[in-house]
Amino acid sequence: MVIDMQRDVMATCPAAEPVLATVNALITRARRNGTPIVFVRHHDDDLVAGTDSWQLDPRLDHDVRDVIVDKTYRDGFANTELDDVLHRLGIHQLVITGAHSDFCVQTTALSALAHGYDITLVADGHAAEATLIAGVELAAATVTDFVNARMSTLRYPGRTVDVLPAADVNL
Numbered sequence: 001m002v003i004d005m006q007r008d009v010m011a012t013c014p015a016a017e018p019v020l021a022t023v024n025a026l027i028t029r030a031r032r033n034g035t036p037i038v039f040v041r042h043h044d045d046d047l048v049a050g051t052d053s054w055q056l057d058p059r060l061d062h063d064v065r066d067v068i069v070d071k072t073y074r075d076g077f078a079n080t081e082l083d084d085v086l087h088r089l090g091i092h093q094l095v096i097t098g099a100h101s102d103f104c105v106q107t108t109a110l111s112a113l114a115h116g117y118d119i120t121l122v123a124d125g126h127a128a129e130a131t132l133i134a135g136v137e138l139a140a141a142t143v144t145d146f147v148n149a150r151m152s153t154l155r156y157p158g159r160t161v162d163v164l165p166a167a168d169v170n171l
Contacts, residue, residue, distance in 0.1 A: 001037075001038050001039075001040065001074075001094050001095065001096050001097065001098070002023060002027070002037065002038070002039045002040070002062075002097050002098055003039075003040045003096065003097065003098025003099065003104050003105050003108055003110075003126075004040060004041065004042045004057055004058070004096055004098050004099050004100065004105075005020070005023065005039075005056060005057050005060050005097075005099055006041060006042065006053070006054055006055060006057060006099075007052060007053050007054070007055050007056070007057050007058070008047060008053035008054070008128070009042070009047070009057075009099045009100065010057045010059075010099060010127070012100075012129040013099055013100070013127035013128060013140060014129070014130070014140045014141075015127045015140060015141065016057075016099075016127055017059075017146070018124070019097075019099070019124070019125060019126065019127040020057065020059045020060060022078075022097075022122065022124050022125045023060065023061075023097045023098075023122075023125050024059075024060065024061040024167045025165055025166060026095070026097065026122065026125060026169065026171065027061045027062075028061065029097075029171050030140055030171045033171050034151050035171045036054075036067065036089045036091060036166070037062075037063075037066045037067070038066070038067045038068075038069060038082070038085060038086070038089075038091075039056060039062060039066055039067065039068045039069070040056070040069050040070075040071055040076040040080075040082065040098070040104075040108065041067075041068055041069070041070050041071070041142055042054065042070075042072070042104060043070060043071075043072060044072055047068065049113045049156065052120075053119075053150065056068075067085055067089075068138065069081055069082045069085060071104075073148055074103050074104045074107040074108070075104075075107045075108055075111045076104065076107075076108035076111065077108065077111045077112070077115055078111070083115050092116075092117060092118060093117065093118045093120070093160075094109075094112050094117045094118070094120070095119075095120045095122060095169055096108070096109050096112070096119055096120065096121050096122065096125075096126070097125035097126055098125075098126050098127075099121045099126060099127045099128070099132060100127070100128050100129060101126045101127060101128035101143055101144045102128055102131065102143050102146070102147055102149040105121075105126045105147070106147050106150075106151070109118070109151065110154075113154075113156040113159050113161065114156075116159075117159070117161040118159050118161070119160070119161055119162070120162040120163070120164055121147075121151050121161075121162070121163045121164075122164065122165070122166050122168055122169055123148045123163050123164060123165050123166075124165050124166055126144060126147070127140070127144065128140045128141075128143035128144045128147070129143075129144070131143055145146070148163050151163050169171050
């Protein structure tokens with residue numbers, strides 16, 4: 001699953017290039033293994049559907065055969081067809097990548113657990129932007145590290161949660 005790796009979203013992520021390379025390598029492995037790839041794409045008043053800024057990042061390896069689910073909330077499952085698509089594809093385990101780490105990636109990962117999916121968050125496969133919390137600016141890398149640390153300690157009844165580097169992800 002590739003979440004919100006859209007042109008304007010990736011433009012705000014300092015680690016866009018290495019994360020795109022990591023995600024593209026995972027996509028190549030997934031295609032080679034016959035693993036379905038699902039892109040989740042956000043739109044709202046700031047990211048208007050149909051505009052250039054809303055399009056998937058052109059550096060991202062995507063194909064017309066890949067599934068794209070559009071969303072309007074941080075949660076990729078909220079008011080979307082994502083759960084139905086995943087069921088139709090027979091998917092029970094999600095490998096999660098994307099942007100922004102602390103918003104749509106984390107929210108969708110948590111929702112996936114509540115929807116009955118096991119998850120693997122790709123530790124080096126999601127990107128953030130710098131953010132201001134309580135008047136303190138956190139670097140993008142700190143935000144991503146924080147999300148990885150929190151998700152790695154997460155437990156959910158009957159579900160598996162892994163946070164792994166891309167090299168250790170089984171597809």
